[in-house]
Amino acid sequence: MAKKKITHDDALATNRKARFNYAIEETFEAGMALTGTEIKSVRAGQITIGDGFVSFKNGQASLDNVHIANYEQGNQFNVDPLRSRRLLLHKRQINHLAALVKESGVTVVPLKVYLKQGFAKVLIGVGRGKKQYDKRQSIKKRDMERDLNRQFKK
Template identity: 70%
Template sequence: MAKKKQNTDKYLAQNRKARFNYAIAETFEAGLSLTGTEIKSVRSGQITIGDGFVTIHDGNAMLTNVNIASYEQGNQFNVDPIRSRQLLLHKHEIATLSKAASEAGVTIVPLKVYLKHGFAKVLIGIGRGKKKYDKREDIKRRDQERELRRRLKN
């Protein structure tokens, strides 16, 4: 019997505002370095990435300002919910992120958190902040597409 492919369409957390606030140029898949109680909280969906961002310190990519709720049965093994967590990336990927982050107006944001083969993964994107008129154009384009789909349906 063949193994079933694991479906990664189910995300544990998703940053919906990231694509609205930033023009995402490039994405990377990174592993998360978590403790035992943190991975249990992540698997139960107790993670929020809305305010998160990625920083580069001493050749390491760190996921900052992401809240992983304390595991209820974790007692003394629980850690600070908002601590910085290391992202597991290759050196050339970290170099690319570091170069991009040094530019003005560029932010590295987490887009999605999901499980892949039992490991927690984060999809991060290099984003340049959008101006107000860019956001208005996106809203107008989305409304036009919705209206077009509605007309084609009828």
């Protein structure tokens, strides 16, 4: 039996607003430190990363404002859905990201959550905030591509 190839297309959650609001310059893959009931909820796809961001304190990276719903059969083992979750990155990566965030207009946002060999991974991106005119150009470009695709279908 052939092994199934692992792809990142089977995302459990994506942050579509991030690519619209930020110009993503770099991406990193990070693990998340989750409890038992949290990973079960993530596997069920009950995670929202739309408002999430990454913060750096005491040499550690944490994922904040990400909602993981309570697991129904979790009872007393459920934790706060909006708690800060530690990201598992190398020290060199954390220092690099923390230095980038100190610049003006740069933030680190989660782009995608997926499973890789049974572990929950988050794809984080270093983004520089777009101006209003950049957002208008993105909308115009998206509309033009949509119109071209419609014409080619005919």
